Amino acid sequence: MDSKRNVPTGILGFPVSPFNEKDKLDEKALYENVSFLIRHGIESIFIGCGAGEFHAISEDEYETMIDVANEATQSQVPIYTGVGGNIRTAVRQAELSEKKGVDGYLILPPYLVEGTRQGDVEYFSRIAQSTQLNAIVYQRNNVLLTKESLYQLVTIPQVVGFKDGVGNMEQNIQLTQAVGDRLEWINGMPMAEVTMPAYMALGFETFSSAISNYIPHVSRMFYDSLLHDDKQMAADIYRDVILPINNIRKQRSGYAVALIKAGMEIVGLPVRNTVRPPLTPVEPVHYKELEAVINVAFDKYALQTK
Template sequence: MTPRRGPAAHPPTPTTAARQREASAMQFDGILFFPITPFDDKGGLDEEVLDRHIRDGMEHRPGGVFAACGTGEFHALGAEEHARVTARAVEAVGGRVPVVAGAGGSVRTAAEQAAAAADLGADAVLLLPPYLVGGSQRGLVEYVRAVAGAAGVPVIAYQRANMVLTPETAAEVAQIPGVEGIKDGVGDLGAMRRIVQAVRAVRGEDFAFFNGLPTAELTFAPYASVGVPLYSSAAFAFAPEVATAFYRAAHAGDPLADRLLTGFYEPLVALRDRAPGYAVAMVKAGVRLRGGRAGAVRPPLTDLTREEEALLADIIDAGLRAVEGE
């Protein structure tokens, strides 16, 4: 494990060897898996089910596992639960691909979560925005700097909600020691193109960009066109056959990708948009429909209705038929 850095406000620039170690932890070759966090009948964390969920997903060879992040209901986990989810993910993956753990909230909480995740063996941290309060561009830089200084593993800054970066700020964030990626959940392609250009000018090609929009397959092509080839796949958590088939088809220019967009992903997005929080609740419902255990989502999220679960079942069947037809 990479030694953890101290909490200095301005940590020293890492050596070339340290940079190489950080970069090696950020090599994502394939679709990115965002596991759910399953809860038992009493609402507690079900670690055995989580272990099985991740191991089953690994059979489909994802390029990375992002545990205790948005799809994993990061917002609803206590500190102990967050640590247990991270530890289980590291164990289940067994070093086959990078494991990234979520961190966020207040600057002290985020720094503590990032440091704990590193101690538990996570390869990197996805830094979510601070909650409730907004900040200036300078404040956002210092938020990322403080967490990166405590983490000791690469940090991916998640741009969304109240952490929206200008191209100039993104370039500054990219130069903070330990920051090795930016994930976009805003969806402004023009701004993202300028961010990619600004960061490349100061960091070259050894920096990762991720499309973090919900159901990111729908925007894979436009994001790839501005230099953002990596994306989160919520569908992988419950329909890995479909998600993997789309990933391969989209990269190969196979017409199957367009058929899956029309027959699976577009109806999935229409269902997702019926209520706030369905981007997570829909994934848990999908896991249940495929025979897995997931439990309910935690408040303030709400689960799909029975009618909506039936609609989701039809969407999943359509996606599987499209893949099997090939």
């Protein structure tokens, strides 16, 4: 690892894209979302990624979101953007990110088409080398990297991290053993807290946290319990908060994003329970179930900041 490159570690915050009643990006709500994450000790901000409905925001909105994140963070924590889609669009987003002075970007896997393994490597490589910013490669859905693929990518100085959203633990063992601490290993599974104990055993000490958008104190307490081998605390939080929310998340496709916004609305943040198609808002019955779990999260686990 290039010692001059600072890699994001710990709990990574992924703000949403708040929309108002006219389906316009709500910049004030986004500012509060980012500020809230920073106030509660989240180590990095990843703007315009999956939780930010990358698939549904315009280029103008994307640029505005970067500006809002810069204004809200005031260089207190690193900012990473999501880049992806077709190769020319992804490179343009990477170049814009560099122009805006962020720290790096998460390269989202291409969609609609399934390339070859070498094609995936070339996709990640071209984007990573288009700027001098840090680049994190993200395997998910139709992109599954091999040891040979990763060997090629780690020759690029800009590639500093690997985010897994597939959950193939045997493959993760192969990759971490092959590459070691050359990369920061990031658990990027939907609601990563569920699988974090297993990932930590493999060297994944960093994860993206969806619930940090509305109950960051729980995410922090759970992470600390893993770091300090407090099995009882981890088991309690699993039972009371993490697994119940995960059970709700699995009730509908798209809830990985929609449930975040519902949770934020429940705790009083200025974010409405609205998402853009093809996603749909959280249904009333599931909304009430989430509200009950959040009440437990505050009643049983005192609000703490880092």
